[in-house]
Amino acid sequence: MKHYDAVVIGSGQAGTPLSRKLAQSGKKTALIERRFAGGTCVNDGCSPTKAMIASAKAAWVARNSSKLGVSASDIKIDFETIRDRKDEIVKSMRGSLEKGFAGTENLEVIYGDAHFSGEKEITISLNDGGSEVVSGELIFINTGLSPVIPDIPGIQEIHYLTSTSILDIEDIPEHLLILGSGYIGLEFGQMFSRFGSKVTIIEPSERIMKHEDEDIAAEITKILAEENIEILINSKVTAFTRNEEKILAKIKKHDQEHSFEYSHILIATGRKPNTDRLSLDVAGVELDDKGFIVVNDSLETSAKGIYALGDIKGGMAFTHISYDDYRVVAANVIDKKQSTIKGRQQPYCMFIDPQLGRIGMTEQDARDEGLDIDVYTIKNDSVARSIETGNTRGMMKAVVDKKSGKILGAAVLAEQGGEVVTILELAIMGGITFDKLRDGIFAHPTYAESLNNLFMSKPH
């Protein structure tokens, strides 16, 4: 059995930089990965989807520019080129990580599936065959999530797609049914609709994006409906069957049940932790009732010397959060600091078009907590930059503490919403009150300048 100072399981957004930093600090380190360097973000998540979304946006702009006096005829979607471009981007990102690993002294990358076979002992089923047992003084778990597949009668017989397998389909679906209206459902839904698919999104709840405020969800629904995306709320699939050509989904809404035909089904009903095959009980690592690893604010698990980073610990599952977990753990383990995840900013951006950039509390969060707030909203059709560029869809919203004037949260559903919300995040970080943004001088005409208008609106 080979012994290491540190063993990292999973080459995700935390495990990848952490393994290098541990090795660079002089610790003999092993990184175990069962698939590809870079984990979900690089290989099946952020990068490939955002590359394809860029193609979808180009198609949409080409089709919708006549109002700007530019008409493009004969727009063709070359799906093979779109996929090849995405593959090249993934290959290059993964390649540069692999190069980084190869050039790191004290780091050994082992490709295989890991599970605990002792308190600090890990058995790896090697991808090349055979197995290897290693032990680690310190162990870091960064194994991420996998799609949840709902238990619907017939689902195993229909060759459904997930967010991973849909990235490699050969042809654009004729009619794509998407189960789930979260980030994955909406991003892929709009993307394939823009590529030419008929898209239906089905959601059991009373509205899409139920963790966002109702007005934001309603605005997104309107935008998607304008793009002819069908959204079925309060509805669920109760059974799947297939004939030679099509997949039949039995859909139940209230007491009514009807069957509809689709060419493809995408399952986007959430993601579950990759802890089921890790045998964490052997190591004494506690899990919560959903299978996520329980950690404290320094990301230590219930087993001494074992840490959990990224999506696997539950909570917000985003690349930048996982990367920040790496910062916290590296600061504590290598630089002997006392860093924690407590109170950190947790922004995110959903890459539909227009983007939904988010930071902090929603209005609903603040009202549920009984806070005394002012809520500022504007529609983008009153923003100069949006009018000039023809990007008038969407709205902006900020929740402000009435007494202190501090910004508690914001939603920017707009062209470059992810960038604009970052300005509001900086204001929150710096304790800059809303009136400073209302009266701040921002270059005209920028999207940033719309923050003047937002905070000049009449609050409710």
Ligand SMILES: Cc1cc2nc3c(=O)[nH]c(=O)nc-3n(C[C@H](O)[C@H](O)[C@H](O)COP(=O)(O)OP(=O)(O)OC[C@H]3O[C@@H](n4cnc5c(N)ncnc54)[C@H](O)[C@@H]3O)c2cc1C
């Ligand atoms: C379609 C999609 C789009 C997304 N888009 C965005 C986005 O735009 N922005 C954003 O912030 N986030 C996005 N996310 C989420 C983001 O990808 C994750 O939050 C991010 O990758 C962080 O994951 P992680 O570091 O926890 O682990 P991951 O990146 O999931 O890595 C875990 C790694 O562990 C490996 N592994 C698992 N079990 C074992 C084992 N037993 N042995 C060895 N190796 C193992 C896996 O193969 C994987 O490589 C997206 C996710 C998906 C699915």
Ligand SMILES: NC(=O)c1ccc[n+]([C@@H]2O[C@H](COP(=O)([O-])OP(=O)(O)OC[C@H]3O[C@@H](n4cnc5c(N)ncnc54)[C@H](O)[C@@H]3O)[C@@H](O)[C@H]2O)c1
């Ligand atoms: N832009 C981004 O940052 C980005 C993009 C994609 C994914 N992600 C990450 O991936 C995670 C997973 O995304 P997701 O969209 O799969 O999950 P999600 O949790 O965001 O949404 C799942 C949706 O599926 C619905 N649902 C549950 N069971 C269903 C069923 N049987 N039929 C139909 N609908 C059902 C839920 O009500 C919910 O609306 C996100 O939490 C996010 O962290 C992030």
